[in-house]
Amino acid sequence: MKITVAIPIYNAERHLNVTLDSLINQTMDSSEFEVICVNDVSTDNSAAVVESYMKNHNNIKLINRTENSGGPMLPRNDAINAAKGEYILFLDNDDFIGEETLERFYKNAVENNSDVIFGKYVGVNGRKVPRSMFKFGNLPKAEIVEHNLVFSLAPHKMFNVDFIRKYGIQFNEKAVVGEDQLFVMQCYINAKVITVLTDYEYYYVVKRGHENLSFKYFPAENFYYSFNNIMTTIKESDLSPLYKTELSAAFLKRFYETSKLRRYLLTNKLTAEQKKDWLNETKKFIDNHVNDELINLLPSLFHYFVLIAQENDLQKLLMVHKQMDKVSPNQVTRVENGWIYANFKYSRKYLAYDSEYPVNHLNTSDVFVDDIVLDNTHFEISGQFYQSLLINMNVKNELILVHRSSGIEKRFKNNLLNKSGQFSFKVDYRDFVVDEKSVGPWDVFIEGIIDGYTKRRRLGQARNNDLKIKQHEEIHEAKGFIDKITHSNKEKEAGPKKEIIIDPVRSFGKKYTVRAYFTKDHDNLSFDVKMTK
Incomplete structure (x- = not known):
């Protein structure tokens, strides 16, 4: 068996047929790949939809979980454990792939002895997808930092099954946020060969209405679980010291750009008490993983945030953030070693400071x-x-x-x-x-x-x-x-x-x-x- 396609399923009755149709229409012969659908105790007719396909396609299989796991992590692990293919491709139950995807992936994976392989994403219904790693053309052996792979940490990729079993890499059930990032980063770090393909539209990521669900609060400790583990994985890896630093900086840049952290702390989404909890966990994260060298490798946009978070001063963080929008040339005190520094002052009974922070990002x-x-x-x-x-x-x-x-x-x-x-x-x-x-x-x-x-x-x-x-x-x-x-x-x-x-x-x-x-x-x-x- 060449490939196992793993699909975690939960209440996907309305669009599951599009996903499965993209698989039964593959140019790869159906005898060469299997489709494992893992039903996470759906409350609709998702299982029945899969069973209807199974009648005419004997390479489609269904695993029915007896207890809802609350996310795609454990269903994906079930598929890893059951996989008979040399490679496993993770496909979400509302996405679909190009007709030649499996054939092209397998051909290139075998030619390059790839541990990880993925191809150009296409956003559907206005869905935003990562693009920067595809500007280099086909990359038989991509580099994590040089080719911006840290900005593609979704699991919509194909992995060598022996490789992930050898390193014991699975989706962590304790990771309520960023579980896919943790899994993919562990694979990136241990992989000998990562292949990126841009010569075909491989994976279609679909935007659905449920992506606009209202905000759901969870403790900051849960939020940081994956990201603490990612930084620890980098630190304890066999990568060269300089590459560890570069990779840590690249991931931190992605983390501060794309995670919900700054939105939670700098907007009204959380109460004051919740923000204190989040800032406390942020300080722990920075103290454990972010030294001065890494801070200097980050864009100036994040410097004040990281430095004030280290002080664990919520009021100062909010005030400096507000002042950032009004920085003028008169506040610029010096330019040194590539950084434009501006002075930030505030003096009231219960909050006073006189500090310098880089403001390169504000210089137009x-x-x-x-x-x-x-x-x-x-x-x-x-x-x-x-x-x-x-x-x-x-x-x-x-x-x-x-x-x-x-x-x-x-x-x-x-x-x-x-x-x-x-x-x-x-x-x-x-x-x-x-x-x-x-x-x-x-x-x-x-x-x-x-x-x-x-x-x-x-x-x-x-x-x-x-x-x-x-x-x-x-x-x-x-x-x-x-x-x-x-x-x-x-x-x-x-x-x-x-x-x-x-x-x-x-x-x-x-x-x-x-x-x-x-x-x-x-x-x-x-x-x-x-x-x-």
Whole structure:
């Protein structure tokens, strides 16, 4: 048996047929996979729906639990224990898979000796699904951190059965929140090979009405059970020390971004007493698992939250959170080692503090291009680069050309304007047109730099209404130019257009053309380099 498909079922009568239909229509022969449906004491006709399919499909099986487990954890474990396949795929009872999913999964899993394999998700009815791990194309051997796998911790994947049995990995019945994350992270950490496929729409995740059920309270200790275990699993694993740190930071970033924690503590969902309970458990979690090194690897958005949670001061947390929305440049005290620090003050009878916290996430920027001028040997770009929190700081601006295919960067630091927020650069084409490796598009950026803090913006989209691309008049008759600028009134009225070709540019004995243009999709400035004979 190649694959076991495990489906935990609870009151799924209305949509279970869609799930099962996607399985009976698989391109893989039905003799090569089994479907184990685990009925968690449904109160509707879910079991009858499965039984109706069993009459015509002998690879579909039904396990009826005698006691409701309260979640999908134990039904999935039942399927693991009963599985006869080499691999097990977990499928929710209201989702479905593409017709070629099992065949493609198995083929790639065998070829790559995969312990874990999953493919591109598709959201149905407005369901949001993770995407960042699929932007890299097919990954026969994916990396957890490098390929953003921590943002795909749902169990909608296929696992090698011998692998999960060898490591004794099962769904933890004590985990009322994040039980799937705990299971998948344990698999990620122990897996020799994780395969990610993007060449087909493999798994369809369906949004149902029950996802909008009202808020249900449970103690913070229960909430943290899975996440404490995940951090402990990372800490006690055989991973290298540096990778443990990187993985811990990546998971914490996901945890603070996507979990309900901040919504519970920073909104009115909980009472004051409940918030105290949650903040107390949060302090324990941070004290046990989050050191200064990890805090510095988190985005600044979470720094104040973590630091004040360590103090276990609910009122200060709520007040600083409120003040965050109103941070001004006048509050910025320093920029150091890549962090913008702002001062937060408050003084009342029962709450007073004077603290600094990073506010990088609040620093917005605008870039505006005043002029773009080209001649036979140089181009000139001038404009303004404004950063909302750094108007009182001495920010150094650099022009950066990035070769689109190789990622090679050429930096120009000779800003002709010393005023903070303004820039003017004059660049010789031969500074980036060097050899055959220079051929292809170069995209143009401006980057502001101050004590390790950098903010980069693409150039071209925001510019003077009349600005396109200009040429110096002294080269208006040069061979190979389009958009020739003459002294005729007619052509002056027409104005500059969206591209200009400079021909030739001589570098190390070879000839090149340089085309300055605005990109079609985003209207940003680029230079396209081509060799000429």
